[in-house]
Amino acid sequence: MKAIVLAGGKGTRLWPLSREKFSKQFIKLLPDKSLLEDTYERLIKFFKPEDILTITNKEYFYFVKSITDKFDKSMSHNTLLEPVGKNTAPAIALALKYILEKINGNPEEEVFIFPSDHLIEPQEKFIEYLNKSLSAVNSGFITTFGIKPTKPETGYGYIKAGENMGDFFKVEKFIEKPSLELAEKFLKEGNYFWNAGIFAFKISVMLEEFEKYQEEIYTLITKGSYREVLENFHKMPSISIDYAIAEKSDRVAVIPMELIWSDLGSWDSFYEVKEKDPNGNVLLGDVYAINTRNSLVFSNKRLVGTIGIEDAIIVETDDAILISKRGSGQEVKKLLEILENEGRNEIIYHTEVYRPWGMYKLLEKNGDYIIRKLIIKEGASLTCHLHKKRTEHWIVLKGIAEADIENRKYYVYEGESIFVPKGKPHQLKNAGENPLEIIEIQSGEILSEDDIEIFTKDEEELEEKLR
Template sequence: MKVLILAGGSGTRLWPASREAYPKQFLKLGGKKSLLQQTLERLLNIASPKDILLLTNEKYKSHALSEVNEISKELADNILLEPARRNTAPAIALGMKYCLERLRISPEEVLFVCPSDHIIKPVEKFVKYVKLAENAARQGYIVTFGIKPLYPETGYGYIKITGEDLGGYYLVERFTEKPDLETAKRFLSEGNYFWNSGMFVFTIETMIEELRLCAPEIYQLFNQPLDDMIANFSKMPDISIDYAVMEKSKKVVAIPMDIYWSDIGSWDSLYNALDKDEKANVILGDVLAKDTESCLVIENKRLIATIDLKDLIIVETDDAILIVKRGSAQKVKHVLEELKAKSRVEAIEHRTVYCPWGECTILEERPGYKIKRIVVKPGASIDLQIHHNQNKHWIVVKGTAKVTIEDKVMYVHENESVCVPKSTPHRLENPGEIPLEIIEVQNSE
């Protein structure tokens, strides 16, 4: 069995922690490892590193490489980049084509498709469900996993199953995408509706046939050679696998899973997923909570003190603070839409920007000057550049910098500094074995 991890989403419902330039799969939410790293570790109980394919896009490539290398160097060999964002159906088609053409696997091979940003436990039970799904897929079914709903959630899709037990899995009668509250309540009372987990298991040949029948636009491009499919990927319809195939196919079955699952699709779901203290609070970071109950408080950079609060979500980042009533976290998307309409940078990226060579954090910015903290990875360098209206002053805090200014090369050590005049070609490199950390002061007109 091969595993395809979908890691190209933007996770905007967890703003301000998750943003388009650094989405939720790379966040460490209540743990030492990111959601993507937790997903990788979970899936290594199912498949070997060489059988796991990670699908993301160029914008997230350096993030993905960094995350993957901390888990297994072998995983870094199987990162596939989407040429454009076209939702899950085209992404899965691209993953299948890559498996067939580049990895040379058989069309009869089973493929397990899953998101990169879910919490699932216990892992042992999850593995057993996947093995059951693999057996069902070999019989020609497309298998999805249903989660017994704990409450009437309007942010999830729902699966309705029939009563006939086919061996631990059931025929799917209907998919319903994000119902209103009254409908979700009815689904709970009827008992044969489950949350749609967004995970699927099938043989490649089965999915190819269903694409032919249900999604001819995708099937037509899928039949091209891989390089041509990549070149024409932007012509793919922007459609999810649920709408493209699952809602139309007659071969879909569901396995009800009796485990803990959350897609961490909102701050409400994160609160539900994490351990609570004696006052039902989830406190992450430097927080002083006085007479505070049933709150989620996440600190990033400064002390947060709360007094006489109940049922609130408070999330602090370098440049934004979110305060929302628990139960209303789905409305964060409306805030984000307004920020984007106003072209606010807070909608897209953090003050810390991650690059292939390292990271850069804006510490202070005022008219005429900007102060940054720059970290360059061992052996990495920032490309040769020139600024015509900007002087730079570099102060080395940690490590050794190799600095090129025009045709002069020098080494700058800790507690030393160097000036880069405007209109001068320059380059910054880290020749050492530890991260290079510098403070950059820019003066501009």
């Protein structure tokens, strides 16, 4: 069996925690872990680490790698990159090609598809449903998983269960997000389920359905090598697996599930699934709430105090704060459209960025200087480069740095610092056996990436994923 985790989506609905280049699957919305980590924790109870594949994009690769490395290096090795975003059907087709060609998969092997950003509890019960689905998969069905509704939800798609097949039901039809009146009707009838976006099937069955309903995708993945599929990936239609196959095929089954599930598509849905205090509040982080009721207050770093508020959503981050009325979570999209039109980077970039050598966190930025904290992995180094319009000052907090400035090596120890003048080629390396922590101060006329000349490239691993 193989698991394919879809981790390339660029969702900003949980702004300001989620950004275009830091989507919600990487946010630590759960105690001390992200939704992607939680996904892997579930799957590793059912699949071998080497059988878990992740498909993402170039911008997210190092976010994903920083998490998969915690579990097993084979999971990092089996991380695939979409050359361009083309929705879930082409992504799944690319992953199937990889399984068949690169890891000698069997066409009759069972494959499961999982979103990377859903909340599912309890894990043990979920695993039971995965086991149960094998009956439908081995009967030749593309199997979906439906959540038993707990309320008339208008924000989810629905699956109508048809003929009872014993351990599963044949799918009669899929329904897009319904009106409140329809959602109430579905809840009463009892044979409608929320679409969880999880699938299971044999590779051969999915390929047959691609051939029948998506000939363009089928031709691309069967007439060439994996490398050729990557090279021609831009020719794929942009379409979801639901529209491409599930809603067209007559070979789709559904496994009803009764557990806690949410796609966390808004702060309202996040509030609904979290445990409340006696005042109906969800308080996360350093929060003091006085006469506050039925509210979500999320503190990232700073102390947040509230007095006399009700039905509010407050989310604090390093560089932005959201304050909204509960029930207006979907309106975040309108705010983001305004910010996009204004060219605000706060909807695109987060203050933490992962790179091949480790990560950096933006501490402060204005027109004259930038202060960053760099964490460089053991044995890693930044690229050799120079800046014509700015200087850099490195202060070592922890570890031992090897600074190569204009072909001269300097070793910098904890509490020491070194200055890099304008126009001098330089490279920073971790010379110790533990992560190297650096405070970097940039100052000068130009502080953007326009002022950089690179002499070496250390992203061979990333480039190999795109070949």
